[in-house]
Amino acid sequence: MLILLPGPVQTRPEVRAVMSDDIAPWDDDFRAEYASMRPRIVALAGGVEGEHVSLPLPGCGHMVVEAAIRTFVPAGEKVLVVQNGGYADRLARLATEAGRVVVPLHGPDNLPMPPEKLAEALAANPDVKSVAIVVSETGTGIVNDPNILGPVIRAAGRRLICDAVSGFGALPFRMSEHPECDVVVFTSNKCIEGLPGFGFAVAPIKRLEECAGNAGSWVMDLADVYRHALRDGWGSFRFTPAVQALRAFRVAMDLYDAEGGQPARLARYERNRDAWYDGLQALGFRPYVERRDQGPIVVVVHQPEDPAWDFARFLKLMKARGVIVSLHFTTKTPTMRLACIGAIDERDVAFALAQMKTVLEEMGVGRRAAA
Secondary structure, X not given: OEEEOOOOOOOOHHHHHHHHXXXXXXXXXXXXXXXXXXXXXXXXXXXXXXXXXXXXXXXXXXXXXXXXXXXXXXXXXXXXXXXXXXXXXXXXXXXXXXXXXXXXXXXXXXXXXXXXXHHHHHHHOOOOOEEEEEOEOOOOOXXXXXXXXXXXXXXOOOEEEEEOOOOEOOEOOOHHHOOOEEEEEEEOOHHHOXXXXXXXXXXXXXXXXXXXXXXXXXXXXXXXXXXXXXXXXXXXXXXXXXXXXXXXXXXXXXXXXXXXXXXXXXXXXXXXXXHHHHHHHHOOOOEOXXXXXOOOOEEEEEOOXXXXXXXXXXXXXXXXXXXXXOOOOOOOOOEEEEEOOOOOOHHHHHHHHHHHHHHHHHHOOOOOOOO
C-alpha cells in the first residue's frame, strides 16, 4: 500500500523491521543505544553539543509542542502566535488551554507570513516576550521560514518557539544560527521517515535552565527531562517510552545520513512536489497555493465541484488501487492534501496520478477544477 499522508508517512522496510523486537528500556545495552542518539539529534537540529540538548518526549507532535509552550512561556504570559493555518490554530489552542495568553497574528492560509507584518505586530505588542510559529503549515503546505522570521524576532529582542514538526529534516534550519530560538520541536515520523511515537525538542541548555518550574506539568516539563538525564544518565527515561519507535528512529537517521542528509532529502521532496503540482493540474485540479509559495511537504488542491464528485468514494476507490490519500483538510473550502514527504519518489507520484485519472473517469468527474 502506498501511503500519501503528511503523517504518518510511508517508511522503508529497514525502519519497520526493527519494530519486531521486545526491548527493555532500562537494559544497559539499550540505554547506551539511546544515549548515543541524543548528540545525533542535536546535530540534526544544527545545534552544538554542550550548548544545546535533545529532549525526547514519548507521544505525538502536539504533545511536544504543548511541552515547548509550557516550558518556555510562563503561565499567564503572552505569546504571539503566527496564525495562518489550521495547525497554527491548534498551537494557539494548546497555548490557551495551558493557561498562556495568545496574541494572534492572523494571515491567509495560502501565504507565508510577511516579515514586515510580524515586525509591526511585535512593535504594537511590547509586552509580548515569545513568538510561536508553525514552520511548515501541514494543512496547506506554506512555509513560515524561521530563517526569514527569526531575524525579525531577534531584532525585536523576543524569543522564538519553532514548531517544525512536518518540515524538520528537509527544510534548512540550524539552531546555532538562531540565538533567538528557545526551542525547535519535531517528531520521529515526517521528514526523518521514522515511525510515530516520539516527539523531540532541541533547546539551548542555558535557556532551559532559566525556565525550570514554568511547565505546571510533570509530564510536559522539558526542563525536567533535562534534569532527569543529568541525574540518572543520558540513556535513562522518566516513564516507559515507545522504545521500538526510538530504535526505528535510529535506523531512519542512518538512512537519512546515507541519502545525503538535509540537502538530499529536500531535493527529493521538491521533485515530488513539482511532479504533484504539474500532474494534478494536468488532471484538471486547481492548486490551493500558488506555485511560488507551495512548500515541499504537501501539495493541496481544491476538490472538484462536479456533481459526480464524492470524496469518500474517491478515497475508497483509490485505496482499492493501492493508494491511501488523506481524508482530512483544514481549509474553509474543501481541499485535498497529497504528501511529498515519506519514503516515496517521483515514480510513486506518477503511479498515484495514474490511479487518480482512472478513478476520476470511473466516477464520471469531468469538471475537476473548483470555481
